[in-house]
Amino acid sequence: MSLSKIKHVRAFVVRGGGADYHDQGEGHWIDDHIATPMSRYPEYRQSRQSFGINVLGTLVVQIEAEDGTTGFAVTTGGEPAAFIVEKHLARFLEGRDPAEYEKIWDQMYFSTQYYGRKGLVVNAISGVDLALWDLLGKLRQEPVYHLLGGAVRDELQFYATGARPDIAKELGFIGGKLPLHHGPAEGLEGLHKNVALLADMRSKVGDDFWLMYDCWMALDVDYATRLAIACHEHGLKWIEEAISPDDYWGYAELKRNVPKGMLVTTGEHEATRWGFRMLMEMDCCDIIQPDVGWCGGVTELLKISALADAKGKMVVPHGSSVYSYHFVITRHNSPFAEFLMMHPGPTEVVPMFSPQLLGEPVPQNGRLKASALDKPGFGVELNPEVALHRPYTH
Numbered sequence: 001m002s003l004s005k006i007k008h009v010r011a012f013v014v015r016g017g018g019a020d021y022h023d024q025g026e027g028h029w030i031d032d033h034i035a036t037p038m039s040r041y042p043e044y045r046q047s048r049q050s051f052g053i054n055v056l057g058t059l060v061v062q063i064e065a066e067d068g069t070t071g072f073a074v075t076t077g078g079e080p081a082a083f084i085v086e087k088h089l090a091r092f093l094e095g096r097d098p099a100e101y102e103k104i105w106d107q108m109y110f111s112t113q114y115y116g117r118k119g120l121v122v123n124a125i126s127g128v129d130l131a132l133w134d135l136l137g138k139l140r141q142e143p144v145y146h147l148l149g150g151a152v153r154d155e156l157q158f159y160a161t162g163a164r165p166d167i168a169k170e171l172g173f174i175g176g177k178l179p180l181h182h183g184p185a186e187g188l189e190g191l192h193k194n195v196a197l198l199a200d201m202r203s204k205v206g207d208d209f210w211l212m213y214d215c216w217m218a219l220d221v222d223y224a225t226r227l228a229i230a231c232h233e234h235g236l237k238w239i240e241e242a243i244s245p246d247d248y249w250g251y252a253e254l255k256r257n258v259p260k261g262m263l264v265t266t267g268e269h270e271a272t273r274w275g276f277r278m279l280m281e282m283d284c285c286d287i288i289q290p291d292v293g294w295c296g297g298v299t300e301l302l303k304i305s306a307l308a309d310a311k312g313k314m315v316v317p318h319g320s321s322v323y324s325y326h327f328v329i330t331r332h333n334s335p336f337a338e339f340l341m342m343h344p345g346p347t348e349v350v351p352m353f354s355p356q357l358l359g360e361p362v363p364q365n366g367r368l369k370a371s372a373l374d375k376p377g378f379g380v381e382l383n384p385e386v387a388l389h390r391p392y393t394h
């Protein structure tokens with residue numbers, strides 16, 4: 001039995017927040033002196049937008065079937081990803097049965113391998129893959145999490161990422177992940193400030209609330225080790241993405257160096273089963289954090305998470321909004337989820353990919369019932385008030 005065939009694939013670009021969640025207005029916590037690999041240059045230290053973190057914008061992929069049913073997805077990638085989708089990837093979908101996601105993924109990946117493998121190209125592949133799963137769910141009138149095997153628990157539990165873990169605690173989250181503000185170029189003074197902020201947060205949230213540091217690739221092994229040791233007495237639960245995602249050897253060393261009980265996490269800028277296999281086989285971390293919109297989409301995440309399961313590793317996707325929620329609810333080795341606080345303060349819970357999605361569920365009291373996902377596909381629609389730009393056609 002075949003489904004309505006795929007008729008059109010279209011790619012659009014959208015500006016302002018949403019899947020490119022770093023594309024925020026002035027004064028947002030997410031652009032306030034956060035340590036990055038570019039912090040070694042004083043002129044790029046205060047703002048990540050100054051070095052172009054939001055240069056891409058959101059990619060929207062739409063896949064329309066012959067019966068008019070349309071699936072869509074958003075990820076980071078903007079105009080260059082729109083080019084790849086329209087001019088290269090669309091050929092592997094049009095005229096095909098949407099249930100053939102394995103073959104479609106394989107053809108998208110291997111046809112682009114000579115210039116792809118990671119980064120922007122895999123973001124584009126992920127966007128197409130997620131739009132395909134959305135279409136499949138809409139054609140079958142089932143939520144994606146049913147297609148992935150169904151819920152293994154009744155609700156999702158979240159930790160919050162943002163500058164105010166103390167408020168996240170009041171809002172019912174199980175933990176708070178702070179952005180690290182100072183990198184190695186800011187010396188011992190910066191290191192002391194990083195530790196002092198954690199100590200201050202610990203005094204506000206008490207002993208049992210999880211506190212983590214997100215280092216956004218800014219450190220080297222020596223600094224990360226010193227930070228981990230200094231933060232141990234303030235109960236740092238994990239140190240995230242401390243060094244370059246290419247430095248598998250450095251992660252393996254860091255994992256050996258951190259105090260017993262502290263977790264090393266990484267993977268949001270890693271992609272595909274091969275990248276994650278490397279992280280796991282080299283024993284780089286305790287938790288892998290694939291971004292569903294960047295790692296290859298749901299089709300690839302299923303392979304990554306099966307590998308992780310066999311190796312006894314947790315999979316806690318980076319951000320990813322509904323694309324994460326539909327996956328996390330179906331996997332035992334994915335026991336909680338991230339919620340990125342996109343309120344500028346961040347003092348309130350607002351939808352993670354606001355304003356691009358309509359019907360995007362948000363945690364209440366740090367939790368989300370599986371039943372909140374009970375709509376066809378990923379259960380969201382594109383906000384018609386958001387302006388779509390289609391830079392290329394085919």
Ligand SMILES: C[C@H](O)[C@H](O)CC(=O)C(=O)O
Nearest residue numbers: 034161179214216318340
């Ligand atoms: C807060 C981090 O610097 C980044 O913006 C988000 C991230 O890495 C995460 O949510 O994880």
Ligand SMILES: [Mg+2]
Nearest residue numbers: 214240241268
């Ligand atoms: Mg992170």
